[in-house]
Amino acid sequence: MTSQAMKYTIPSTKYTPENTRYGMPQNGVTLPATRYTVHEWTGSNANQYLTAGAERTSSHNLRLESERLRCETADRTRRTQKDINVKLQDRIENITYWKTEVDRQLQKTDQEIANLMASKKQLEQAHVATQLPHEVATTCLKHREGRLSIDLVHDDVEVQLLKEVEMIENVQALLQQRILESDRQLSELRHCKSNLEADLKDKCTSYGLDSRCASLNNGSLGMSLHNNSVKIDPKSATPASYEAFSHDNITNSEKQRVSSCRQRELNEHTMHQTSSDLQNQAETVNESFRIRILEMITAKTNLEENLNQTILEIGSMNENIAALKEAIRLKDSPMRVAHAIRLKDSPMRVAHMRLNTRAYRPNIELVRDPVQYGLVEEVAQITDSVEALTSKLNESLGKLNNLESNKKALEEDIAVKTNSLNIDQSQCLRLRKTLVWRSFRPATMFSATSVCHSKVPIIL
Numbered sequence: 285m286t287s288q289a290m291k292y293t294i295p296s297t298k299y300t301p302e303n304t305r306y307g308m309p310q311n312g313v314t315l316p317a318t319r320y321t322v323h324e325w326t327g328s329n330a331n332q333y334l335t336a337g338a339e340r341t342s343s344h345n346l347r348l349e350s351e352r353l354r355c356e357t358a359d360r361t362r363r364t365q366k367d368i369n370v371k372l373q374d375r376i377e378n379i380t381y382w383k384t385e386v387d388r389q390l391q392k393t394d395q396e397i398a399n400l401m402a403s404k405k406q407l408e409q410a411h412v413a414t415q416l417p418h419e420v421a422t423t424c425l426k427h428r429e430g431r432l433s434i435d436l437v438h439d440d441v442e443v444q445l446l447k448e449v450e451m452i453e454n455v456q457a458l459l460q461q462r463i464l465e466s467d468r469q470l471s472e473l474r475h476c477k478s479n480l481e482a483d484l485k486d487k488c489t490s491y492g493l494d495s496r497c498a499s500l501n502n503g504s505l506g507m508s509l510h511n512n513s514v515k516i517d518p519k520s521a522t523p524a525s526y527e528a529f530s531h532d533n534i535t536n537s538e539k540q541r542v543s544s545c546r547q548r549e550l551n552e553h554t555m556h557q558t559s560s561d562l563q564n565q566a567e568t569v570n571e572s573f574r575i576r577i578l579e580m581i582t583a584k585t586n587l588e589e590n591l592n593q594t595i596l597e598i599g600s601m602n603e604n605i606a607a608l609k610e611a612i613r614l615k616d617s618p619m620r621v622a623h624a625i626r627l628k629d630s631p632m633r634v635a636h637m638r639l640n641t642r643a644y645r646p647n648i649e650l651v652r653d654p655v656q657y658g659l660v661e662e663v664a665q666i667t668d669s670v671e672a673l674t675s676k677l678n679e680s681l682g683k684l685n686n687l688e689s690n691k692k693a694l695e696e697d698i699a700v701k702t703n704s705l706n707i708d709q710s711q712c713l714r715l716r717k718t719l720v721w722r723s724f725r726p727a728t729m730f731s732a733t734s735v736c737h738s739k740v741p742i743i744l
Contacts, residue, residue: 365502372498379494382530383487389537390480396541397473403548404466410555411459417562417719418452421445421569424712434697435580435704441572448565455558462551469540469547476537483533566719573713577705584701591694598687601680608677612670632666635659 320328425445431437500507521529639659645651 369498372494376491376494376498379487379491382527383484383491385534386480386484386487386530389534390477390484392541393473393477393480393537396544397470397477400466400470400473400544400548403551404463404470406555407459407463407466407551410559411456411463414452414456414459414562417566418449418456420715420719421448421452423715425449427707427711427715430707431704432700435700439572439576441569441576441708444565444569444572448562448569451562451565455562458554458558462554466547466551469544472540473544476533476540479533480537483530487530566716570713570716573708573716577709577713580701580705580708584698584705587694587698587701591691591698594687594691594694598684598691601684601687605677605680605684608673608680612673612677632663632670635662635666639663 425442428442428445429436639656642656642659643650
């Protein structure tokens with residue numbers, strides 16, 4: 285408490301030599317010129333007391349104020365430090381949250397990269413797998429160029445083989461396009477992964493530093509002042525921009541993963557559809573081969589039956605020609621029939637001799653009797669018979685030549701069909717049987733959380 289000091293008034297009158305008796309020299313001794321009265325002395329002491337009391341009171345008040353200020357500053361410092369500790373914990377929790385989110389996105393991105401790489405590898409395997417069917421189809425076309433004569437026909441087998449070659453080439457181009465698209469998507473994913481890794485690394489560093497700050501207290505060792513750090517960098521990030529940065533990285537990563545998943549679905553659909561189309565076309569080609577082979581076997585069988593019948597007919601025709609020759613007693617060529625008849629005993633000679641003999645009948649005996657008519661008719665009949673037999677012989681010889689020509693043509697056509705059958709059945713169809721189709725589910729290709737699960741057939 286501050287006490288109210290009493291005020292004393294000190295007289296201002298000075299005692300001078302003129303108004304004091306002590307101002308003049310006494311007995312030769314010179315005294316000081318100034319002298320105070322007892323009243324003045326008493327007043328001076330009272331004033332000193334008053335001044336000392338006032339100073340002590342002021343000092344006491346200052347001590348009290350200092351103690352209050354010290355307590356206030358100590359309390360404020362404790363509250364501020366506690367608040368900073370709370371904020372540090374909040375910041376650490378915030379960093380932990382974003383670090384966890386970024387790490388989870390990084391793991392998902394790593395898994396998606398692995399999934400897309402596996403899908404791309406499937407595409408490459410499918411692309412390689414189309415080379416064998418393409419080689420088989422082109423080889424079949426080259427083999428079929430070895431067909432001969434009339435069998436070198438633009439049949440349904442050739443149409444389907446050409447269609448298969450074109451389809452395989454289109455599939456190869458489509459698969460190559462999907463591979464390039466997957467490469468571009470992998471590049472985007474790797475860029476997202478790089479951003480996430482850098483962000484995660486920074487957050488781990490920040491987490492360590494803030495954790496170190498949170499562990500510091502007033503009793504920690506090795507602490508010192510760093511006046512250069514007592515500032516706020518205007519270029520540093522704000523909490524909003526900090527969260528926006530990580531949020532953008534996560535959002536972009538999710539966006540690219542969705543695009544990657546769609547790319548994988550497109551890849552699988554492409555492989556499934558193209559494989560199904562190629563398999564259907566291969567079965568169509570094989571069916572065309574089977575139908576064509578059956579047609580050629582049927583044609584060859586019919587030709588062989590016709591050849592056998594022709595051979596039998598040739599034998600019968602030879603017997604017929606021999607019989608005709610025997611009938612006209614001719615063993616030489618047909619051009620010498622009349623001469624051969626005159627040289628041999630035959631009914632014609634008998635008839636001619638009879639007519640010639642009866643021509644010598646005298647006078648009225650030269651009668652046109654039935655005998656005469658009969659002999660003339662017999663000669664005409666024999667002449668007609670010889671001419672008919674000769675005509676049939678010539679016709680039979682011509683037909684025999686035709687049969688021989690037809691036999692040769694049938695044999696040649698059978699050889700052509702045999703060659704075609706050998707090409708289609710023994711070469712092409714056997715070669716096509718080396719194409720084995722199988723369907724499979726890529727069990728280890730995609731994780732359990734993947735949205736892409738489908739059965740994808742490929743060609744091996």
